Every structure is written in C-alpha cells, then in structure tokens.
Amino acid sequence: MYTVKFNELKVFMHNILKKLGMTESNIETVVDIYIEITKRGVGHHDIHNFPSRVERLMSGKITVNPEFSLLASYGCMESWDGDNGLGELINTFLMERAVSLAQDHGIGFSTVRNSNHYLASSPYTTQATERGCIGIVIAKGPPSMGVPGTDGKVIGQSPVGFAFPTKREWPVILDICLAYASGEQLLRRAKGGQPVPEWWGVGPDGRPTSDAEQLLRGTKYPIGGHKGFGLAILCELLTGVFSQGPVLDEQEGPDMAWKSSSHTAVAIKADALMDMDSYIGRSSDLIDRIDARAPSIHIPGQHSYKNKVEFERSASIDISGELFDKLNQCAKALNVEGLAIL
Amino acid sequence: MYTVKFNELKVFMHNILKKLGMTESNIETVVDIYIEITKRGVGHHDIHNFPSRVERLMSGKITVNPEFSLLASYGCMESWDGDNGLGELINTFLMERAVSLAQDHGIGFSTVRNSNHYLASSPYTTQATERGCIGIVIAKGPPSMGVPGTDGKVIGQSPVGFAFPTKREWPVILDICLAYASGEQLLRRAKGGQPVPEWWGVGPDGRPTSDAEQLLRGTKYPIGGHKGFGLAILCELLTGVFSQGPVLDEQEGPDMAWKSSSHTAVAIKADALMDMDSYIGRSSDLIDRIDARAPSIHIPGQHSYKNKVEFERSASIDISGELFDKLNQCAKALNVEGLAIL
Numbered sequence: 168m169y170t171v172k173f174n175e176l177k178v179f180m181h182n183i184l185k186k187l188g189m190t191e192s193n194i195e196t197v198v199d200i201y202i203e204i205t206k207r208g209v210g211h212h213d214i215h216n217f218p219s220r221v222e223r224l225m226s227g228k229i230t231v232n233p234e235f236s237l238l239a240s241y242g243c244m245e246s247w248d249g250d251n252g253l254g255e256l257i258n259t260f261l262m263e264r265a266v267s268l269a270q271d272h273g274i275g276f277s278t279v280r281n282s283n284h285y286l287a288s289s290p291y292t293t294q295a296t297e298r299g300c301i302g303i304v305i306a307k308g309p310p311s312m313g314v315p316g317t318d319g320k321v322i323g324q325s326p327v328g329f330a331f332p333t334k335r336e337w338p339v340i341l342d343i344c345l346a347y348a349s350g351e352q353l354l355r356r357a358k359g360g361q362p363v364p365e366w367w368g369v370g371p372d373g374r375p376t377s378d379a380e381q382l383l384r385g386t387k388y389p390i391g392g393h394k395g396f397g398l399a400i401l402c403e404l405l406t407g408v409f410s411q412g413p414v415l416d417e418q419e420g421p422d423m424a425w426k427s428s429s430h431t432a433v434a435i436k437a438d439a440l441m442d443m444d445s446y447i448g449r450s451s452d453l454i455d456r457i458d459a460r461a462p463s464i465h466i467p468g469q470h471s472y473k474n475k476v477e478f479e480r481s482a483s484i485d486i487s488g489e490l491f492d493k494l495n496q497c498a499k500a501l502n503v504e505g506l507a508i509l
Numbered sequence: 510m511y512t513v514k515f516n517e518l519k520v521f522m523h524n525i526l527k528k529l530g531m532t533e534s535n536i537e538t539v540v541d542i543y544i545e546i547t548k549r550g551v552g553h554h555d556i557h558n559f560p561s562r563v564e565r566l567m568s569g570k571i572t573v574n575p576e577f578s579l580l581a582s583y584g585c586m587e588s589w590d591g592d593n594g595l596g597e598l599i600n601t602f603l604m605e606r607a608v609s610l611a612q613d614h615g616i617g618f619s620t621v622r623n624s625n626h627y628l629a630s631s632p633y634t635t636q637a638t639e640r641g642c643i644g645i646v647i648a649k650g651p652p653s654m655g656v657p658g659t660d661g662k663v664i665g666q667s668p669v670g671f672a673f674p675t676k677r678e679w680p681v682i683l684d685i686c687l688a689y690a691s692g693e694q695l696l697r698r699a700k701g702g703q704p705v706p707e708w709w710g711v712g713p714d715g716r717p718t719s720d721a722e723q724l725l726r727g728t729k730y731p732i733g734g735h736k737g738f739g740l741a742i743l744c745e746l747l748t749g750v751f752s753q754g755p756v757l758d759e760q761e762g763p764d765m766a767w768k769s770s771s772h773t774a775v776a777i778k779a780d781a782l783m784d785m786d787s788y789i790g791r792s793s794d795l796i797d798r799i800d801a802r803a804p805s806i807h808i809p810g811q812h813s814y815k816n817k818v819e820f821e822r823s824a825s826i827d828i829s830g831e832l833f834d835k836l837n838q839c840a841k842a843l844n845v846e847g848l849a850i851l
Contacts, residue, residue: 241781242614243585272584272614278782301746310802317803329743341739366708391732397683397809400799401671404643408791409782415798439583440620440751449750456757457742460652461659467739 168485169508173202176484179494180217182503187224188231193256200255200290205484208474211351212287214486218493220253225500229253229283235260238280238411243272246410247279251427254285258304258430262291265434266298273439275300278405278431280412288328288342289471291432296338299443300434301331307406307429310416312346313386314396318373320386322415324349325402330468332437334451340468345395345402346387353379353387406431510827511850515544518826521836522559524845529566530573535598542597542632547826550816553693554629556828560835562595567842571595571625577602580622580753585614588752589621593769596627600646600772604633607776608640615781617642620747620773622754630670630684631813633774638680641785642776643673649748649771652758654688655728656738660715662728664757666691667744672810674779676793682810687737687744688729695721695729748773 177198184194205213223229233252237245245264249257261277268275285291288304295302308323326349328342347367348356356363356379363379368388370381389395407414412429437446454466478484486494495505519540526536547555565571575594579587587606591599603619610617627633630646637644650665668691670684689709690698698705698721705721710730712723731737749756754771779788796808820826828836837847 239782244615244781246782273586274616314803314806317805321803331746343736347733390736391689394685394732403795414795439586440581440588453745453756461656461663463659464656
C-alpha cells in the first residue's frame with residue numbers, strides 16, 4: 168500500500184491528460200470526477216479505471232476532445248452524438264443539458280449515443296442535486312444478464328442511478344445495476360472466497376451456483392427474475408432506441424456512427440410543483456420516516472458520504488502497489504512525472 | 510363456475526354504477542377498464558375487485574363523481590387533487606394529462622394525491638401507447654416491504670408499470686411491484702400449497718420461510734434487497750412527495766386533504782426525437798433481438814395479449830360461484846337487475 172495525497176493525484180492526472188492534448192476545461196471535469204468518485208471508497212469504477220482509460224486515449228480508441236452534436240430535440244428532450252469521447256465528459260455535459268431543460272420544462276431528458284463508460288452514476292446524479300434537481304442516469308451495455316428459464320446472456324444489466332436532495336448534508340444516492348450483483352462485486356467475492364446466493368445466477372454449465380467465480384464465468388440473473396428483466400427492457404428503450412444508438416446486441420451502426428455505448432440523463436426540478444422549502448421538508452420527512460421505521464439500516468448515499476468526509480479529513484488515500492505501478496507506467500509511457508507518495 | 514358474456518357484464522356494471530349516481534361518461538371509463546383488465550386473464554385486480562369498490566361507493570367512502578383540482582403546474586409537470594374518487598377514473602384522467610403534456614414537451618408528468626387504488630397499471634400505460642407514447646405509472650402504498658437486515662415493514666411495495674409500442678399487435682407491457690411477490694401472488698401460492706423461495710421474505714417470526722401463508726403474515730422483501738429498496742424510495746418521492754400527498758407511513762394530511770393514496774403517470778412521446786416509423790422500427794428491433802437471444806421466453810405483454818384475444822373470440826368469461834354471488838349481492842343491495850348467465 169502507498170499513501171497518496173489527493174492533491175498530488177490531481178496534479179498527476181492533470182499532467183497525463185494535458186500530455187494527451189486534452190483541453191484544460193475537459194481535464195478539470197475528468198479529474199474532478201475521478202477524485203469525487205474515488206472518495207466514495209467503493210474501490211472500483213474510480214481511480215482504478217484511470218490507467219485503462221489513458222491507454223484507450225493514447226491508442227486513439229477514445230476521442231480526447233470530443234465535439235458533441237445535437238441529433239434531435241423536442242421540448243424537454245434532446246439526443247446527442249458523443250463523438251466517441253470519454254463517458255465522464257459526455258455524461259457531465261448530458262446532465263448539464265438535462266438540468267438546463269428541467270429549469271425550463273420541469274423535466275429534462277438528454278440522451279447520447281457514441282459515448283463510453285462513465286465510471287459510476289453518482290457524480291452526474293449529484294451534479295443534478297447541486298442544482299436543485301433530482302438526477303437519474305441510465306446506461307446501456309452489451310447483454311450480460313440472463314433470464315431464469317433460458318440459457319445465455321439476453322440483455323444488458325442496465326446500470327441505473329439516481330440522487331435527490333433532502334435537508335441532510337448528503338443527497339440520497341442509489342447507484343446499482345439490475346443484476347443481483349455487478350461483475351466487480353462478484354470479483355471481490357471470488358477473491359475473498361465468499362459464496363453468493365444461489366439465485367444470483369448460473370455457472371457456465373447453466374446450473375445455479377454459490378461460487379462467485381463460477382457465476383463470473385456464467386450468467387447473472389436480473390433482480391426479481393422477470394421483474395428486473397422487464398425493467399431492463401425499459402432501460403434499453405430509453406438509452407439505445409431513444410439515442411439512435413445500438414439496440415440490445417448490435418455491434419455498430421451505419422458508418423460506425425455508434426460503435427460504442429449509449430446513456431441517458433434525466434433531471435427533475437425539485438421545486439417545480441412546490442417551493443424549495445416545501446420540497447426539502449417533504450423529501451426529508453420521507454427519509455426521516457424510513458429511519459424511524461428501520462433505524463439500523465443505511466439510507467442509500469449515507470455510507471459513501473461518510474467515506475467522503477473521512478477522505479477529505481485525511482486528504483489522502485491508500486492505493487495498492489499494483490495500482491501505483493499501473494499509474495506510473497502511464498506516466499512513463501507519456502514521459503510525465505510519476506506519482507509521488509507520502 | 511358460471512359463464513358470463515362480456516356484454517352482459519358491461520350492462521350489469523353500467524346499471525350498478527348508474528344507480529350509484531355516476532355520470533355516463535364516468536361509467537363508460539370505469540366499465541371499459543374493468544372489462545379490459547379482466548381480459549388480461551390474471552385473475553385479480555379485475556372484475557374480482559368490483560364488489561368491494563361498489564361497497565365503498567355505496568357507503569360514501571369513495572366520491573362517485575369526483576372533481577379534480579389542479580394543485581400546481583410547471584412546464585411538463587402537474588399535480589392534482591383527486592377528490593377521493595375511484596382510482597380508475599383518476600388514473601385515466603392523469604394519463605390523459607400526461608399524454609397531453611408530452612405532446613407539447615416530449616414528456617408529461619402528472620401526479621395526484623387523494624386518489625384510490627386503480628386496479629392494475631396496464632389500462633393506463635396502454636392508454637399512452639394508443640396515443641403514440643411510452644406510458645409509465647407508479648403508485649404509492651402503505652409500508653408493506655421490509656429490508657433484509659431489519660425487522661418489520663419499512664416501505665411500500667411500489668406498484669410500477671410501463672408500456673411501449675412496437676410493430677407488433679400488442680405493446681410491451683410490464684406491471685409489477687418491487688417486492689418479489691405481491692399479496693395476490695402469495696395468496697394464490699398459499700391456496701395451491703405451493704412453496705415460495707426463501708429469499709422472498711420472512712414469516713411473522715422474522716425468519717426466512719418457504720411457506721406462502723407464513724410470508725403473507727410476515728414481511729415481503731424487495732427485489733434484489735437494497736436495490737429494490739432504493740428504487741422504492743425513488744417511487745415514494747415521485748408519488749407521495751411530488752403529489753403533496755402523504756409520505757411513507759403518514760395516515761392523513763391537514764383537513765384530511767390526502768387521507769388516501771397518491772400515484773403518478775408519465776408519458777414520453779415516442780416520436781419526439783425521431784419520426785414514428787423510425788421509432789417503431791427500432792423498438793421492434795429491440796424486441797426482435799431479445800426474441801432471437803431467448804426464443805423460449807415471453808416478452809412482457811405477450812401472454813396477456815394472447816389471453817385478451819382468446820377472451821374476445823369467446824366474448825365471455827367463466828367466473829366462480831363466489832364472485833357471481835358477490836356481484837349479485839351488489840345488484841340486490843342497489844335494487845338493479847342481477848347478472849345473467851349463459
């Protein structure tokens with residue numbers, strides 16, 4: 168383990184992205200998202216993903232400074248082409264558009280094709296809460312979930328997230344996929360030798376398994392079987408179809424117009440139907456009443472906020488030797504200064 | 510079992526509602542919903558619920574001809590007071606408003622407090638598909654689901670439904686709640702002596718059970734544990750909070766303004782971001798590709814459409830002696846003609 172200061176990490180990432188030719192404004196957006204998301208303390212879809220992103224930027228697989236183009240708009244809805252840029256940049260832009268549309272219409276719906284993985288949904292959903300909106304984000308991915316009663320992978324596991332403001336210091340944040348467990352969660356269980364519930368999916372032999380490694384090589388099931396499956400169909404519609412991107416398992420569109428992924432951001436103006444004080448009062452009543460009925464459970468968002476506060480107090484993070492090496496390999500390849508440790 | 514013609518059933522219901530003082534236009538709406546929903550062949554939340562509705566209308570617990578009043582509106586969003594009318598009438602009106610708002614803004618969001626149970630979501634979500642929209646309906650109910658790791662009922666099971674049009678004769682329709690199983694589904698299993706998976710919830714002793722009857726007396730769990738729980742929180746926000754109705758376990762508001770339930774209808778204009786032919790083509794591609802990957806499974810909506818076609822061919826339905834008696838008790842109490850049988 169190496170202890171790294173967040174400020175050093177920021178400078179390090181900045182230097183790398185600058186060397187790749189990214190504009191200052193784009194660098195600021197991307198670095199902020201990595202830092203913000205790393206402070207959640209989930210241990211994946213954060214700084215761990217930076218080296219592979221750099222690799223894709225270096226090899227030209229992702230556009231460094233994408234130019235977004237509006238495909239269509241109608242009232243509170245817009246669809247965009249993301250120019251195959253970083254998902255982090257595109258989803259920030261997308262939620263900004265959704266919030267702006269929500270200011271005018273109450274709701275904003277902004278969808279994009281030809282984008283890339285955006286890490287996790289919380290930076291974008293909280294972007295909405297900071298501007299007085301409820302934020303919802305839905306992503307499309309390739310088929311990774313099965314359906315009980317049939318073999319093989321049928322549909323994407325539909326990462327979805329939302330956040331909404333209350334009177335508390337932290338917004339309520341949910342960041343999930345519609346499978347019982349994401350690949351990352353299974354990987355952690357597999358590494359720790361922890362079993363998984365048998366209803367989470369099937370191994371490569373098509374049989375229920377409690378072995379996380381078998382499940383990783385097999386097929387995950389949707390939450391609640393046909394229920395999660397049905398919700399995933401709606402998510403596919405609102406991302407792939409509405410963005411004019413690929414649907415379900417399509418690989419690429421005409422002229423490679425959408426060789427990569429689609430996602431959708433929705434913002435709902437919290438004070439559209441009542442003043443902000445009333446909204447905050449009532450959304451807080453909701454959370455307080457859940458707390459009162461189940462004092463022992465965490466409200467979604469509570470735990471990651473605690474992590475964030477602790478990280479901000481220490482202003483540093485411990486990273487593994489493996490990650491440290493990977494980050495410094497990026498630096499070396501680009502001939503920029505390596506990451507300093509405490 | 511008694512075989513009853515749908516036409517006879519319609520006349521029967523019409524006479525009852527007329528005797529209760531309902532306007533012709535309201536009668537038409539309510540009867541159509543009962544007939545439509547009964548043809549889905551699910552065996553609950555249909556004609557079986559008519560006798561208890563009539564009882565509540567007779568006793569004055571539900572307003573026969575409610576007058577809806579607009580509480581607030583902003584852009585594509587509206588909130589209404591339902592005057593404690595039948596959920597069937599109110600949700601039809603609500604989806605009509607949502608569709609109308611969607612025509613102008615791309616999306617329409619219409620929410621109501623002081624409403625009542627509206628049976629199932631499909632009549633309203635398909636009301637949207639018939640007008641070229643994706644329809645989504647969310648209802649709020651009292652706490653009925655627990656959360657793994659704590660005792661007792663914490664949150665409502667959030668009935669949600671959606672429908673969207675494709676090139677097929679039937680729209681894709683999902684109509685679920687966020688618990689593994691609804692009360693009706695558990696009741697059927699309990700009657701049939703069928704076991705339930707142990708992860709569906711706990712018995713009254715707080716322990717996992719595979720006995721449907723024990724689960725009915727205990728606490729249901731959300732699909733995917735914290736995932737379904739988190740989604741249910743969002744549903745509570747979008748119904749209770751946004752409608753200015755009760756939140757979570759509140760019983761009644763100031764001046765009994767919302768002694769009953771809240772729900773929300775959302776419509777999304779299918780051709781907002783592309784022309785209708787393109788939308789239909791792409792939404793159909795999505796379903797065709799699911800079919801191709803999993804030919805043995807039913808797409809949601811497929812099965813109930815098949816039932817509907819069969820019912821329309823036979824123009825009649827078999828009802829139990831128990832239901833037949835209950836319906837005729839309503840007739841007797843109101844001094845209208847009883848239900849005729851074939």
